Amino acid sequence: MPKGILYDSTLCVGCRLCEKACSEHHNLNYNDDIAKEEKLSAHKLTAITTHGDKFMRKFCMNCLSPTCASVCPVAALQKSPLGPVTYDSTRCIGCRYCMFACPYQVPTYQWNSRLPVVKKCDMCADRVFASLPTACAEACPTGATKFGERDDLIAEARQRLSSNPGQYYPKIYGLEEVGGTSMLLLAAAPFEELGVKVSLPHEPLPLLTWRALSEIPSIVSVFGVLLGGVWWIRHRTEEVQTAERAEREKKS
Amino acid sequence: MNGSRTGLRWSFWQVIAGVLMIAGVYAAYIRVTQGLGGATHLNDQFPWGLWIGFDILCGVGLAAGGFTLAATVHIFNIERYKPILRPAILTAFLGYLLVILALMFDLGLPYRIWHPLVMWNPHSVMFEVGWCVTLYTTVLALEFLPVVLEQFRWNKALKIMHGFLIPLVILGVILSTLHQSSLGSLYLIVPEKLYPLWYSPLLPVFFFVSALCAGLAMTIFESWQSSKAFGKHLELPLVASMGRVLAVLLSVYLTMRLLDLQNRGVLRLLLVRRTETYLFWLEIAFFVVPMFLLFRRKIHNNPVTLYGCAVLVLFGFVSNRLNVSITGMETGSGVSYFPKWTEVAVTLAIVALGFLIFRFACKNLPIFGPQPMVSRVRSQAPIPVEGD
Numbered sequence: 001m002p003k004g005i006l007y008d009s010t011l012c013v014g015c016r017l018c019e020k021a022c023s024e025h026h027n028l029n030y031n032d033d034i035a036k037e038e039k040l041s042a043h044k045l046t047a048i049t050t051h052g053d054k055f056m057r058k059f060c061m062n063c064l065s066p067t068c069a070s071v072c073p074v075a076a077l078q079k080s081p082l083g084p085v086t087y088d089s090t091r092c093i094g095c096r097y098c099m100f101a102c103p104y105q106v107p108t109y110q111w112n113s114r115l116p117v118v119k120k121c122d123m124c125a126d127r128v129f130a131s132l133p134t135a136c137a138e139a140c141p142t143g144a145t146k147f148g149e150r151d152d153l154i155a156e157a158r159q160r161l162s163s164n165p166g167q168y169y170p171k172i173y174g175l176e177e178v179g180g181t182s183m184l185l186l187a188a189a190p191f192e193e194l195g196v197k198v199s200l201p202h203e204p205l206p207l208l209t210w211r212a213l214s215e216i217p218s219i220v221s222v223f224g225v226l227l228g229g230v231w232w233i234r235h236r237t238e239e240v241q242t243a244e245r246a247e248r249e250k251k252s
Numbered sequence: 253m254n255g256s257r258t259g260l261r262w263s264f265w266q267v268i269a270g271v272l273m274i275a276g277v278y279a280a281y282i283r284v285t286q287g288l289g290g291a292t293h294l295n296d297q298f299p300w301g302l303w304i305g306f307d308i309l310c311g312v313g314l315a316a317g318g319f320t321l322a323a324t325v326h327i328f329n330i331e332r333y334k335p336i337l338r339p340a341i342l343t344a345f346l347g348y349l350l351v352i353l354a355l356m357f358d359l360g361l362p363y364r365i366w367h368p369l370v371m372w373n374p375h376s377v378m379f380e381v382g383w384c385v386t387l388y389t390t391v392l393a394l395e396f397l398p399v400v401l402e403q404f405r406w407n408k409a410l411k412i413m414h415g416f417l418i419p420l421v422i423l424g425v426i427l428s429t430l431h432q433s434s435l436g437s438l439y440l441i442v443p444e445k446l447y448p449l450w451y452s453p454l455l456p457v458f459f460f461v462s463a464l465c466a467g468l469a470m471t472i473f474e475s476w477q478s479s480k481a482f483g484k485h486l487e488l489p490l491v492a493s494m495g496r497v498l499a500v501l502l503s504v505y506l507t508m509r510l511l512d513l514q515n516r517g518v519l520r521l522l523l524v525r526r527t528e529t530y531l532f533w534l535e536i537a538f539f540v541v542p543m544f545l546l547f548r549r550k551i552h553n554n555p556v557t558l559y560g561c562a563v564l565v566l567f568g569f570v571s572n573r574l575n576v577s578i579t580g581m582e583t584g585s586g587v588s589y590f591p592k593w594t595e596v597a598v599t600l601a602i603v604a605l606g607f608l609i610f611r612f613a614c615k616n617l618p619i620f621g622p623q624p625m626v627s628r629v630r631s632q633a634p635i636p637v638e639g640d
Binding site for chain 2: 022039040041042067070071072073074075076091092093094095096097099100103105107108109110111112113114115116117190197199200205206208209210211212213216219220223224227228230234235237238
């Protein structure tokens with residue numbers, strides 16, 4: 001069953017232990033300066049952002065129909081049935097279409113490396129495959145980041161919304177955005193005030209390019225037949241004309 | 253070969269080209285030693301810049317004259333366009349080679365450029381783009397091969413090539429159609445990032461039709477350039493008729509763009525005071541002005557005005573590609589982007605390299621040969637001495 005994470009902004013105290021655990025698990029440096037950077041980068045795969053007295057967490061949403069995986073020309077990015085969207089750096093050519101296409105601007109690049117690769121949260125795929133919770137969920141002291149079955153987390157989110165309607169903005173983010181995401185968000189304020197993109201369509205983005213790509217076979221066959229036909233007609237016309245001319249010349 | 257005045261003018265351009273090449277090589281050195289971060293102003297929010305927007309998108313589009321003319325001459329059998337077919341094929345072939353060169357700068361790991369050929373993801377437009385570039389460059393090489401074979405009088409190989417010509421041309425047209433449109437499809441995936449004046453489900457169609465316009469304009473442009481540089485006779489009636497076709501194509505393109513804006517209900521954006529609006533109008537003006545001018549007999553029958561119109565269309569085409577890839581992406585990405593000098597230097601050096609190779613090929617190969625290839629093969633006639 002697909003896993004997921006429920007991040008409840010109302011429970012978050014901004015301690016950034018999730019950031020620290022994430023960096024440790026992914027062998028990245030972590031210190032006070034990096035902690036102050038409130039944005040994702042090749043050396044910071046999750047970030048707590050502050051909005052007045054409220055917090056929000058940025059990480060890869062591990063979409064159910066990931067745009068990045070659909071656009072990658074070498075299939076370096078893959079959606080695992082368990083939830084994580086994984087990245088195989090040995091396939092990557094560095095076209096950066098995943099970064100360009102991601103509606104959340106999540107994948108980041110090692111810009112100053114001579115042999116750069118893409119970096120992004122992979123929902124601790126190795127831990128999830130070993131039936132462990134993600135490093136961030138394990139480190140969270142308040143339960144703001146909770147790991148589990150996505151369906152169970154949805155039920156729990158609904159329950160929190162209905163039992164404390166005054167405490168929450170009435171929406172579970174990630175239920176429908178771009179076809180749904182593994183990560184689910186709850187907050188006390190409208191999500192756009194917390195820096196979360198709310199204008200996203202509810203249909204998976206890969207459908208947009210797939211509609212164009214699925215026209216290829218018809219373009220190939222129609223153009224092939226059409227051009228072949230035109231060539232044959234024009235060629236035949238010329239042949240007939242030449243033959244007729246030759247005949248006329250023979251007669252005269 | 254040419255008069256002393258032309259010789260002087262060319263040496264001036266050669267100096268410019270030399271300076272651009274040196275700057276380009278230095279920029280390439282920075283790209284290799286300091287990575288993309290040191291050589292570009294790209295960042296995590298704006299991962300595609302000038303190299304994609306100009307070198308790739310415009311490079312491929314400007315090569316569209318190749319398949320347009322190949323289809324006109326070989327499929328539609330309109331023989332009178334034959335004299336300008338070879339320069340068009342050469343431009344296309346060069347264009348694609350330079351696109352691949354630019355790609356080597358832009359890819360993070362250029363030595364893996366072959367990966368899409370063995371590691372498939374048919375759901376990716378980029379995968380389609382990769383295959384189209386590879387296959388169509390091969391087709392162009394084969395379409396251009398007869399010129400080289402002719403130069404070395406390898407008539408047997410030339411005859412064999414001739415047998416493959418029609419399937420090759422058809423394949424080339426199909427691959428080009430797919431490739432030109434797929435560059436537009438690349439942007440279908442960013443409905444919430446690309447500004448609504450440019451984002452449209454019809455992007456692939458727009459990219460294809462505007463590439464046809466650019467291909468024609470490019471052919472007019474280079475017939476004129478070559479006639480100036482090599483003293484070759486400018487085939488005026490021929491080029492003028494291309495100007496008329498260009499006017500019709502432009503009007504079709506602009507009508508589609510307008511109807512699309514209306515259908516998507518974004519016409520009101522045309523009057524909003526924003527950078528996007530101004531650059532959109534600039535782009536449209538570059539298409540509209542030459543369209544109206546080219547419909548007039550006086551304009552398309554005069555080489556100077558015809559050439560001017562072609563240049564305007566090329567500007568319009570380049571503005572469109574830069575608007576889609578840069579102007580239209582800035583607001584949605586939440587950052588502003590302006591290329592670093594190294595990005596510009598590499599781009600200009602690649603353009604200069606294109607001009608140099610084109611010139612070299614024209615001087616040393618029968619590009620503007622007085623006899624069409626086919627009749628030469630049939631009659632086994634000796635190749636006339638090249639030169640003016």
